[in-house]
Amino acid sequence: SPSNTGESTDKKTLNFGAMSSVDVIPMVIANEKGFYKEEGLDINLQIFKSAQDRDAAFQAGSLDGIIGDEVAICLYQNADFDVKILGNTDGDFMLVAGAQSGIKSMKDIKGKKVAISEKTVIENTLDVLLEKNSLTPEDVVKTVIPAMPTRLEMLRTNNVDAALLPEPFSTLAIKDGGILLGSAGSLSTFPSVTAFTQQAIDAKSDEIKAFYRAYDKAVDYINNTPVSEFEDIIIKAVGYPEDMKGQIVLPKLRKNTLPAESEIQAVIDWAKKKGIIQKDLNPKDMTYDINVK
Amino acid sequence: MLEINNLSVTYNSNKNKVKALGPVSMEIKEGEIYAIIGPSGCGKSTLLNVLSGIIQNYEGKVLLNNEVLNPKRHSIGFIPQNFGLFPWKTVEKNYMLSLDIKKKAIDRNIADRIDYVLDKLNIQSLKDRYPNELSGGQKQRVSIARSFIMNPDLLLMDEPFSALDALTREEAQELFIGLWNQYKITTLFVTHSIEEAIFMGKKIVIISHCPGTIVKTIDNPLFNTEDLREKEDYLKLSSYLRGIIKKGWTL
Amino acid sequence: MLEINNLSVTYNSNKNKVKALGPVSMEIKEGEIYAIIGPSGCGKSTLLNVLSGIIQNYEGKVLLNNEVLNPKRHSIGFIPQNFGLFPWKTVEKNYMLSLDIKKKAIDRNIADRIDYVLDKLNIQSLKDRYPNELSGGQKQRVSIARSFIMNPDLLLMDEPFSALDALTREEAQELFIGLWNQYKITTLFVTHSIEEAIFMGKKIVIISHCPGTIVKTIDNPLFNTEDLREKEDYLKLSSYLRGIIKKGWTL
Amino acid sequence: MKKAIKKISIFLQGFLMINILWYLLAYVVKLRVLPSPIEVYLNIGQYSENLYANVLASLYRVAAGIGISLILGVSIGLLMAYSRLWNKILNPFVYFSYPVPKTALLPIIMLLFGLGDVSKIMIIVLILVFQIIVSVRDAVLNIPSDTYGPIKSLGASIFQRFAHVTIPAILPELLTSIRLSIGTALSILFFAEGYGTQKGIGYFILDAWVRIDYKGMYLGIIVLSILGFMLFIAIDILEETLCKWK
Amino acid sequence: MKKAIKKISIFLQGFLMINILWYLLAYVVKLRVLPSPIEVYLNIGQYSENLYANVLASLYRVAAGIGISLILGVSIGLLMAYSRLWNKILNPFVYFSYPVPKTALLPIIMLLFGLGDVSKIMIIVLILVFQIIVSVRDAVLNIPSDTYGPIKSLGASIFQRFAHVTIPAILPELLTSIRLSIGTALSILFFAEGYGTQKGIGYFILDAWVRIDYKGMYLGIIVLSILGFMLFIAIDILEETLCKWK
Numbered sequence A: 001s002p003s004n005t006g007e008s009t010d011k012k013t014l015n016f017g018a019m020s021s022v023d024v025i026p027m028v029i030a031n032e033k034g035f036y037k038e039e040g041l042d043i044n045l046q047i048f049k050s051a052q053d054r055d056a057a058f059q060a061g062s063l064d065g066i067i068g069d070e071v072a073i074c075l076y077q078n079a080d081f082d083v084k085i086l087g088n089t090d091g092d093f094m095l096v097a098g099a100q101s102g103i104k105s106m107k108d109i110k111g112k113k114v115a116i117s118e119k120t121v122i123e124n125t126l127d128v129l130l131e132k133n134s135l136t137p138e139d140v141v142k143t144v145i146p147a148m149p150t151r152l153e154m155l156r157t158n159n160v161d162a163a164l165l166p167e168p169f170s171t172l173a174i175k176d177g178g179i180l181l182g183s184a185g186s187l188s189t190f191p192s193v194t195a196f197t198q199q200a201i202d203a204k205s206d207e208i209k210a211f212y213r214a215y216d217k218a219v220d221y222i223n224n225t226p227v228s229e230f231e232d233i234i235i236k237a238v239g240y241p242e243d244m245k246g247q248i249v250l251p252k253l254r255k256n257t258l259p260a261e262s263e264i265q266a267v268i269d270w271a272k273k274k275g276i277i278q279k280d281l282n283p284k285d286m287t288y289d290i291n292v293k
Numbered sequence B, C: 001m002l003e004i005n006n007l008s009v010t011y012n013s014n015k016n017k018v019k020a021l022g023p024v025s026m027e028i029k030e031g032e033i034y035a036i037i038g039p040s041g042c043g044k045s046t047l048l049n050v051l052s053g054i055i056q057n058y059e060g061k062v063l064l065n066n067e068v069l070n071p072k073r074h075s076i077g078f079i080p081q082n083f084g085l086f087p088w089k090t091v092e093k094n095y096m097l098s099l100d101i102k103k104k105a106i107d108r109n110i111a112d113r114i115d116y117v118l119d120k121l122n123i124q125s126l127k128d129r130y131p132n133e134l135s136g137g138q139k140q141r142v143s144i145a146r147s148f149i150m151n152p153d154l155l156l157m158d159e160p161f162s163a164l165d166a167l168t169r170e171e172a173q174e175l176f177i178g179l180w181n182q183y184k185i186t187t188l189f190v191t192h193s194i195e196e197a198i199f200m201g202k203k204i205v206i207i208s209h210c211p212g213t214i215v216k217t218i219d220n221p222l223f224n225t226e227d228l229r230e231k232e233d234y235l236k237l238s239s240y241l242r243g244i245i246k247k248g249w250t251l
Numbered sequence D, E: 001m002k003k004a005i006k007k008i009s010i011f012l013q014g015f016l017m018i019n020i021l022w023y024l025l026a027y028v029v030k031l032r033v034l035p036s037p038i039e040v041y042l043n044i045g046q047y048s049e050n051l052y053a054n055v056l057a058s059l060y061r062v063a064a065g066i067g068i069s070l071i072l073g074v075s076i077g078l079l080m081a082y083s084r085l086w087n088k089i090l091n092p093f094v095y096f097s098y099p100v101p102k103t104a105l106l107p108i109i110m111l112l113f114g115l116g117d118v119s120k121i122m123i124i125v126l127i128l129v130f131q132i133i134v135s136v137r138d139a140v141l142n143i144p145s146d147t148y149g150p151i152k153s154l155g156a157s158i159f160q161r162f163a164h165v166t167i168p169a170i171l172p173e174l175l176t177s178i179r180l181s182i183g184t185a186l187s188i189l190f191f192a193e194g195y196g197t198q199k200g201i202g203y204f205i206l207d208a209w210v211r212i213d214y215k216g217m218y219l220g221i222i223v224l225s226i227l228g229f230m231l232f233i234a235i236d237i238l239e240e241t242l243c244k245w246k
């Protein structure tokens, strides 16, 4: 494979943004372990505390790419913002019932209060989980709590009966006696993706290729190294609570791959039905194969 | 009748005590009008504030019509230097304030009195204005109206005309004396002007430097004399008073 | 010498024009002191504001020492009613302001003059205080110091003593006249007090109702007389002036 | 009314100027985050009925928040002004609470008051009440003591002094403080309406932001500004009615 | 210094009282979101060096934001006070911008100024500058015109009038307006430090929140309050030095 290492011709900085969540671990490791440098890539990795800030920066042109989700990419495309999915990440979203909610399985969730964030992959995952269990979205009371720490806290204090949470919040909820009712991963969907603007793909394709090569290296490293060796790095960069030290379990990560078209189509249909998007989108137009190999 | 017996006042400000007045003893018969003059800071306003019930922390005794002075029981008119009108009340609400607070019903008698006072002071037409829309002289007249309408047992005035210019001042003084002659309300007023004291005070009380005590009380035969300032006696009396002032308010 | 020729002033406020003064013509010889009296609102302050260069929008001609009056070229002292001290400057900075603005170096001459003036007015010890820490009389003296230190071509005073009480006022008048006799600065002052006009004005200018014009200019033989108020002539002159005032500032 | 009409005209001028500037800026940067005002206004139809309900919901929260803050703030402010003891006790508390970033307390407020309107109103109250307390207390203490002279000499009761002097004397400051509160309360809607609700102009803006619907978002901002302005005008009219003497 | 010392003592009392109240509330509600103050202070050690750098970073942003707002606000405020024309032009603009929720403009600010310190400082400026403009303009217009009399009669130049009268006369209002600005600027750190940085006390609080590290979060809030208070004291000392005459 043609590596750009050594060719020092006007390298551009790649600006990449993500929320502090589990999916960003490979990027953080690649940065810390120097994998980007090895690929000759100069990266500016921005970690945001809220999705809105990330979106604002992305839209304002301060970022070339982000970790987002399929719903967000639909929204971008719907708003004529040409963003392409270039890969999948292994972030998962879990539906956890509170210890005192009386919910033991998906059957008990009817009529209960579920904390989500609206018009996001979180709501999408909840709806998909409900439908898989022969329920409809109307069967639960959706309670909007955008901030994830607050969503977790409302679950812990029984203000809501269940909550849809990403890692590490879901693990914390389960540690407190919460019951895992289902997850996106259990349905073999991986709604969390990496995406770049078409503009960046056109102007910085070499850099993006280098980015994914480093990503794959990081995946190899993570899969083959005990967590304890890089635990501190991710605690610092990702926003894991300090007291999870020694208890972090990472899923087996996959090297970069594009999500299945059917999966994207399902998200498009959902968003269309919800009225979140108006345009007729085509999964083919939403992905781009950068072809690293 | 107002009786003041060994009155003295001490202010407590920031831990140190300031004796501001006293001891002062005097007696004002019903229907008299007294002028008080004294150096700046000698306690003239303090005295009026005691008599008007604003300062309640004093030593000595103050009796009005043989009862301990109490603004809730007695009816006391008070005209401060800045006229004491409330800017948020119309002229009418301002001069009716006394009746309002005392919750007096307006009977035939009072209504006549109101008409007479307003007419004399020529402020009928200002009824609906706010004090800010009045000249100094007009404000003064409204303030006088407020006190005369309530027919007080005692009227107190603290430099009532000093904020007015020369001409307006003489007009206001004459209006006041006109009304006063009608109602003969027991009155005590503070002034910085010898002229005013002679023109308006049946008796003139001279107070010493702080803490103020009474230096002398003078009978004033020139009270309410027309063309006062052109009389020979005026010159004498005023130069006598001036002499006391020059000697630092001592005899 | 100050020459005022057909001066009139019109204010433009909210679209309607108010003629506030004029036409006024007068001449003040060097080393003279003129008192101006007139009814409230007749334009006295307006006249002083023109002469001090504060109002520059006037009709007519004003010449000082044969040049068109201009505060940048001329040296003009101005004492407003509230003394015009800057609360954020110490007393020293306040009285040195005139020299500061005119960027005058302090030579032997000026230093002597400063010493003399401060000494006369007895404010040496107040140097480092702020105006808020002074009594009215002290403020007045600092304001007078400011003007005398600069040795102005023209001194203007707008009711300079009216904010002081009777006693302080007489003291201040005497201090002022003492200094004035030393330096004989051409002076024009506005007053509401007939007494003050007679005591301090070599000539007394009477102004009519708004828009003010000159009703009469009177030579005052009583200027700077000791024990003025006890003189027979004083009574005559003051009752003459009072007569004019009573007739509504007309002859 | 004169003052109100003048303000409306100033507002309209400002509105026009901002739109022109906005148009030019949008024209220059040509980015989706900054649609031109024309695009925004052309799209107004699709939101219109929706907007109405949102404005009402926010108005209710803002009004309730300001109302409660006023009741609490005025009472505590008066208490502190009248009683030296209470002033001594409460002053340090007020003083310390002033710079505490109340928005950081959102999680606690949600836990204590739930996800409903109560917690939204409470956060508005928490932010406003301290400044109202301080301004009422200072306004009362700033009434020159001799103002009470004439009414005291008439033997007025505490209550009469209060009704005839204290209240009218502090009214202008109180209205100014309400005016400032309105601005603050509206900008707090952003936090308050971010959770537990599907109604409110703050929600409308946040929702549009999430959906990357910048036209909707700017429309919401404009509506919020106009709402703020209308509340300002309402206060102006109230002031002209209550403070005729000014 | 007397004023400052008095304020420090009031602050300490307030601090104590808040902590006692906090302790009681924590004891009653027994929730993880509300750890007791004792727990918070016991954990201070693990953050200490970290906190220092964070405070410095925030201080820089706040100082720069307030500084720029002052320069802009004072110049524009003076311009509007001195020139009727400019007042006519800028007044509607200022008036309309006042109630616009500036935090909603984050996308534009990022667009125009990127993700770095400049955009953080700019959002502070955007929120503060209007209130400084208004307060400077009003302060200048409120100087009674006869204040200038004595200095005009001395033939002072515009610049001299400015230095001897205008500036000292508006100084107290300016300092009050800076004091208010500090409170606002600190609470804006919450937005401003949520992106593009890993330093700052706002970031520290947000980060602790996301980590569900409530002890750290409250520590941050306390530190922010103390920082605010110290800036207040600094202004007090400045005021006592510059406004000796008060």
Ligand SMILES: Nc1ncnc2c1ncn2[C@@H]1O[C@H](COP(=O)(O)OP(=O)(O)OP(=O)(O)O)[C@@H](O)[C@H]1O
Residues within 6 Å of the ligand: B011, B012, B013, B018, B019, B020, B038, B039, B040, B041, B042, B043, B044, B045, B046, B047, B210, C165
């Ligand atoms: N509230 C107060 N606390 C402490 N001292 C006071 C207070 N009010 C007045 N004083 C002092 O008491 C003395 C008498 O004051 P008062 O106002 O009665 O004088 P006055 O004769 O009315 O003076 P003026 O002629 O200037 O009006 C003064 O020395 C004054 O400084």
Ligand SMILES: Nc1ncnc2c1ncn2[C@@H]1O[C@H](COP(=O)(O)OP(=O)(O)OP(=O)(O)O)[C@@H](O)[C@H]1O
Residues within 6 Å of the ligand: B165, C011, C012, C013, C018, C019, C020, C038, C039, C040, C041, C042, C043, C044, C045, C046, C047, C210
């Ligand atoms: N800035 C202004 N705009 C419009 N009219 C004014 C202005 N200043 C003064 N006037 C009017 O001009 C007239 C003269 O005012 P001026 O202040 O000169 O009177 P004055 O003789 O000094 O009065 P007083 O004795 O009360 O000080 C008055 O009728 C006043 O209302």
Ligand SMILES: [Mg+2]
Residues within 6 Å of the ligand: B044, B045, B046, B158
């Ligand atoms: Mg007094």
Ligand SMILES: [Mg+2]
Residues within 6 Å of the ligand: C044, C045, C046, C158
């Ligand atoms: Mg005048």
